[in-house]
Amino acid sequence: MRGQRRLPLEQIIGRIDRRLVYAGLFLITLAPLVGRWALPLYVTPPPKMLADTINALPQDKLVFISSNWDAGTQAENRPQMTVLVRHLIRRRLKFASISIGAPNAPQLANAAIEQAIQLEKVPWVYGQDWVNLGYKLATEPWLRSFVRQIPEAVKEDWKGTPVDQIPVMRGVQKFGPDGQASMLIDITGSATIDGWYRYLSPTGVKLGLGCTAVMAPEQYPFLDSGQLSGLLTGMKGAAEYEQIIGAQGFGTTAMAGQSFAHLYILILIILGNLSLVLGWLERRRRRR
């Protein structure tokens, strides 16, 4: 309209409706998922370390998966759980799932394990090859007891079957070189790994971690000190692990959406800062 003053660029950027920003994020994230656009993904050392550790495990010993995630962090932890179980099955390593972080974690862990078995298309039988030991209230005395004598801390599986009647748990007494359990992998959306650092780490048992991306930066010192044998960082960690074992899954598909969303956020950050800088330059020009 004639006579109406045009807004300067910095004000136009500054006045973008936040709902438009959300709508943009929604479309940018959804498009790669619908179109199945794939972006190249490279594998970083921490997931490779975890895969190498699992590859070196003896087949006559049990692996414990401490599954401590619930619906809130499902998008990050479930693909980690699925891909790790797939790797264990490929290596014919029997495993036991146990939850100490969330009471509803055993149900979700069970669904993820059954999905992994279905994807691997092998007869992996409950009770003989794997077991779900359910939720245990992990007080400090319980953790100490579990690390020293597993049967003292775990009496039954999540359906109430006594562990001495479950073939895969027969003879499993303790962790370590002279024990029957070779490793524990904590897949978690909370701080459950701290308990394992306190009690399991001093025994020298291999400890792996799959955690949410929020938690990951704090875990790198533990990787550096050798207390962790490998680390999966959120959905990206799951995607990298899928690449390592050659089993495409949810992680790989979702990473394209993740990368496009990051790009979008970077553009928004640049625009936001551009608006501030232009405004500052304009105010300085007026003062002169």
Next chain:
Amino acid sequence: MTSPFSFGGAVIWLGALATLALYSVLYRENPIYRFAEHIFLGLATAMGLYMTWKTVLYPTWYKELVAGHWAWILTLVAGGMYYTIYSKRLVWMSRLVMMTMMGLSAGLGFRGFFGTYMKQIGASFKPLVVMQHTAAGGVDVGGSVFASFTNILFLATMVCVMTYFFFSFEQKNRPIRRTASAGRWLMMIAFGAMFGSTVMARLSLFIGRLTFLFQDWIHLIRS
């Protein structure tokens, strides 16, 4: 789109509608969002109570009690003593259990500290000159330089950050002030990395919801 006229379908529809109701707050605050929020809080509280009974109190306390181990009743007495905090006359009883729990926690915490951090203290002693070798037995110059640089950077960061947190004297000395300032900058870089990870985590959760809506509900994303 999934049919709502089966048990599985109805569950997916409920999940999808709840997701949309909660995301509606992005447009503006509205009664549908409030309704969904209150239902979620009510469900989460009820489920928390039920799971506490089913997975904690029933197997570890009630089952033992009805099996004849009467001493477990004492835990109820000890738990009840916490509530005397509301009575001025009986408040000393709550202090008894609190003191016991604090003593227990302090003892266990002390042991836990060693289990968690002793290895890290050991791992912080790194060689400043690293010699890496190739498979053929020669010196890997590039690898050695990079590994040495990483260790020197680690040491410098550790010294700077520890100086920043050294509060026993005022940081008037210029080199110490500069070192502490460098420590603050280095921590800022670490916080930036942490925040980046947080953004990645939140987007992962968003992608999880999108996948549920557009794969499980309206089948727009192929599985």
